[in-house]
Amino acid sequence: MRPVLRIGASALIVIAVVLPARADASPANVAALQAALKSMHLYRGFVDGVKGPLTRRGVNAFQRRRGLSVDGIAGPRTRRALGWRGRPPLGSRVMRFGNRGWDVAALQFLLQRAGHGPGRADGLFGPLTKGAVRRAQSAAGIGVDGLAGPATIRSLRSGTESTSQPVNYPSGPVRFLRPVPGPIGDGFGAARAGGRTHDGLDFPVPYGTRVGAAGRGTTIYAAYNYGGYGNLVVIQHRLGYTTWYAHLSSITSWVGEQVSGGTRIGYVGSTGYSTGPHLHFEVRRYDTPIDPIPQLLSTAATFLRSAGRQRSRECGPAKRGMRKPPRGSDWIARERLCG
Numbered sequence: 645m646r647p648v649l650r651i652g653a654s655a656l657i658v659i660a661v662v663l664p665a666r667a668d669a670s671p672a673n674v675a676a677l678q679a680a681l682k683s684m685h686l687y688r689g690f691v692d693g694v695k696g697p698l699t700r701r702g703v704n705a706f707q708r709r710r711g712l713s714v715d716g717i718a719g720p721r722t723r724r725a726l727g728w729r730g731r732p733p734l735g736s737r738v739m740r741f742g743n744r745g746w747d748v749a750a751l752q753f754l755l756q757r758a759g760h761g762p763g764r765a766d767g768l769f770g771p772l773t774k775g776a777v778r779r780a781q782s783a784a785g786i787g788v789d790g791l792a793g794p795a796t797i798r799s800l801r802s803g804t805e806s807t808s809q810p811v812n813y814p815s816g817p818v819r820f821l822r823p824v825p826g827p828i829g830d831g832f833g834a835a836r837a838g839g840r841t842h843d844g845l846d847f848p849v850p851y852g853t854r855v856g857a858a859g860r861g862t863t864i865y866a867a868y869n870y871g872g873y874g875n876l877v878v879i880q881h882r883l884g885y886t887t888w889y890a891h892l893s894s895i896t897s898w899v900g901e902q903v904s905g906g907t908r909i910g911y912v913g914s915t916g917y918s919t920g921p922h923l924h925f926e927v928r929r930y931d932t933p934i935d936p937i938p939q940l941l942s943t944a945a946t947f948l949r950s951a952g953r954q955r956s957r958e959c960g961p962a963k964r965g966m967r968k969p970p971r972g973s974d975w976i977a978r979e980r981l982c983g
């Protein structure tokens with residue numbers, strides 16, 4: 645009996661040693677680390693789950709600040725020093741509304757990657773996270789209760805929405821509708837001032853043209869951007885894709901709104917760094933801009949009407965039926981179309 649028991653015990657020790665090490669390297673755990681560092685302004689990159697030089701530099705800075713040995717690795721000591729942002733590990737509890745911690749940030753990253761929102765990984769399980777969990781559960785065909793337990797985490801970690809056929813979510817390759825009708829002007833990779841290249845496609849369409857969501861997803865940004873995009877809407881789709889709609893004259897979507905292809909999100913304008921009315925449209929995969937053309941359908945999400953007719957239509961009776969953002973959302977609309 646004794647030798648058998650000893651083998652069992654040592655096998656357990658091996659598992660206990662191996663598992664945390666493996667878990668630390670997973671994208672969800674890297675994302676939780678990035679979120680913790682970001683909250684302390686020690687990481688300026690995206691919460692993308694990829695451990696690159698910026699993440700390592702952030703860990704180093706944190707370790708230096710706390711007098712820990714500086715090795716760029718978020719080991720148990722570093723995690724402990726992160727306080728509530730460093731614990732508990734993903735999968736150690738059923739996460740629910742009101743929880744906070746490392747596992748919540750990791751969950752938020754997994755939800756985001758699968759295209760369910762919630763828009764940010766801040767480690768706080770609030771209403772947007774709860775909504776995202778419910779969407780993920782519905783898509784995976786598991787019980788929809790808004791509680792993130794093992795089954796929910798497993799379905800998110802598998803990289804796809806579920807092992808069975810998604811109930812309520814499109815599958816197959818990601819394709820996008822054109823956000824506005826009409827020809828494409830400057831393409832992806834076109835030369836820009838300062839040796840930079842163009843990160844998206846430009847649609848030279850009239851001021852006030854209605855802009856439709858390029859596909860199903862959740863709005864994760866709907867506000868003015870001071871980096872040059874002007875009034876900007878960003879929609880999170882599944883499989884790590886986001887679509888960006890810039891220089892809008894006004895925004896009609898809000899953070900947390902669930903959109904489908906063609907849902908009105910705003911109107912073409914020239915806000916931010918823009919030389920004239922046009923829509924700058926970007927597609928990103930895990931926050932890296934990619935050429936949208938291979939994924940762009942020839943169908944447009946909206947119809948082209950004359951700008952005049954559209955103005956009167958939107959400013960007239962349609963205005964009464966305008967969707968209202970929920971209270972507390974960061975919805976804004978500068979340069980309102982209807983004065």
Ligand SMILES: [Zn+2]
Nearest residue numbers: 844845846924
């Ligand atoms: Zn552009």
